[in-house]
Amino acid sequence: MTTPNQPTELAVCVEGVSKSFGDHHAVDDVSFSLSTGEFLAIIGLSGSGKSTLLRLLNGLHAPSCGNITVLGTGVTQAKGRTLRHLRGQIGFIFQQFHLVGRISCMENVLSGALGRLRMPRLGIGTYPKALRHEALDHLDRVGLGHKAFQRADTLSGGEQQRVAIARALMQQPKLLLADEPVASLDPESSVQVMTILKRICAEENLTVICSLHQVDMALDWAHRIIGLRAGQIVLDQPTGRLDKAALMEVYQRPPTETVDPQHQPSQLITAEAQLP
């Protein structure tokens, strides 16, 4: 499957990538590739390397070894303006939204255009009018046009994540990376956010990589699922042909971990409960 022969067709190509922080191998020899328009979900326990993998893709982390090509650009080699230009094409949704709470939703959305602008900006008035129209349109698309001038920290979690999605849209991205986009939200907002995300991705024909810890959500939304355990890929299948046994393996504790006899072996229960 991983044949880097047709880079134009592939949105993402990851070859033998590892990333360690000190002694800890967060991502361990990972390879996969993704065609344009695909919706990929990455699942795994917390600490299995999902976030690190996503941050490697837009160069927020540099890999310890291996090669990453995104949208035809080598992330590993990219620096300065090239890297900023590449990041400008990749939307990134964070679990904690990472909005500036004290400024308006509108200004937060506008900040998504910074990659296309040259000067530093402070205040809505410093952005060109055309961009402000665009920002309002994106806020409309996530259903928050009426709250454009409200301070971001006055919004609920689900609304803040929708503002963050509008900010990503402002980048006019070709690839969207979402790191546990609904992990801090209540079930109702989660569905709302995921629905909006899915609709917009379909409208824009966006390629999406989304890490999730809810297996049922991954099955509902994604075309394909990659399971990470201890930084390694233990599962890579289209959603339609997924077998349960392989899914279980994702949620097994890594064998290297010492088991404390005083603790009950409960780690399987959570994964079991999440299966549809």
Added chain:
Amino acid sequence: MAALPAPTSSATLPASPPGSAPAGGGRRLSPPWTPRRVIAWIAAAGSLGLVVVAALQVGVEPDRLIDGWQDMGNLLERMTPIEAPNLAQLAKPLLDTLMMAVAGTALAVVASVPLAFLAAANTSPHPAARAVARAVILGARSIPDLIYALIFVRVLGVGILPGVLAIAVYSTGMVGKLFADAIEETDPGTSQALKAVGARRLQIITTGVLPQVSPSLVSVSLYRLDMNVTASAVLGFVGAGGIGFELYTTLRTLQYQKGLGIALIIIALVITVERLSAVVRSRLTTHHDSPSAGGPTSRGQRRLSAPWTRTRVLRQIAIIVAGAVIIASFAGLEISPLTLAAAVPALFVGLADFWPPDFASVADLLPAAMTETLSIAITATAMATLLSVPIAAFAARTIAPHPALYHAARMLIVLCRGLPPLLLALIFVSAFGLGPFAGAIALGLATIGMTAKLMADAIEHLDSGPATALRAVGATRPQQNAAAVIPQVAPSFVSTVLFTLDSTIRSSTIVGVVGAGGIGFITYQSVHTLQFQTTTAVLIVIFTTVFCVERAADTIRKRIL
């Protein structure tokens, strides 16, 4: 507000045509003028106007600034080469300065702890007790330590004891407030749990509250100690002991080369203590105990007391060392409990002369003097802010463009913090001549250490998430700083500026003692000519001003944060 970058740029815009407004056309593209926004702009314009008026009153004009540079150059010429000070001769007053700070701080801490528990809403036994304790704390900190020293020297005679007492009284006000705040911020759940168990009020305080506040008590005390070393270095200016006396006489007799030598030694002493206190304070907040500590002993018997971990041993050693230093300081200064017991009644007897206040004799001088004091404080605050923002940007690890710049900026901050305001005022009076100009410049420089440090720390403590998000958007570093850092840090910057104003107001009431303008000169004159009732009148004016400014600053701070 800082000047905004020009909105027009040659950046590539999206292909959307100019008239692409959605149906209806007239959508808002700029934020509406909410009352909050209007008030913010009025406040900003008002502050700017105030700064301009104050600066003009103090005499900050372009040609004055240019002349000032030349005056500074002349003074530096007269000060160099620095005459190496006679260390053997200075050792005693230096040690005295240090011991005065330790003894004064220790007395203040002892007095503040009960006061703070009485003053904190959640531990006070009765509203009346709370009101009294709060009034004592407020009164104590509303008059600067140097003025206490000035008065105590008159009542008790020239010497070290009035200096120690001056530090103790003022610090009681400062430390007491911070202690009370720390107590009020403790988790009420703990106290409720203990109340549910059936604990008495005092038991709740010792078991529930004290363990929660003790780290901040120690940290506040250490911080006060290093502030007090700065203060005690200049108390000698008014005859309250320590190295300040040597410096004052040297500079007054125009021995500038020798004077600069002494000044540098004072600065070195202050910086040393500041560093030491900073290291201890940072140690306090980090724990290195392994989680396994506390299991059963090897012989199978169960431990009934906490094990002697490294942290615990170090803590005990620190307590013993601190106690020894405090006792040694009192012994070295020859202050015994008996001396203190005798001094307090003597003080009260002497202070009887200060009542009733006599406003009439200074009524024609006070308004102008107080206006000048305020102008000095406002000008100094504006100057400190202007200089501190760029220093802070370099001194914040998270946004510093280069590690070398970071270290340089941090070094500059430590250096500025070692400058006693009154010492700088004395030096600038020598350079620029008597008057508020010297006072304002001196205070502005002396405050940078504190202001820039608070600002840099505020930047470092910001949530890095939004900046990361903008990095992921492809924004440059300056873009990230403008769009993510500035909006986030703005309220704490405003708060820092207010805090700076609060501190410069206090200092601006004393720089007059060395002729650098403001109400301090009247205070000094009235004490020296034994018109004590006039002194009281001046003090009431100072107290009221300091109180009002502190109140106003507190209110604004609470509203914006």
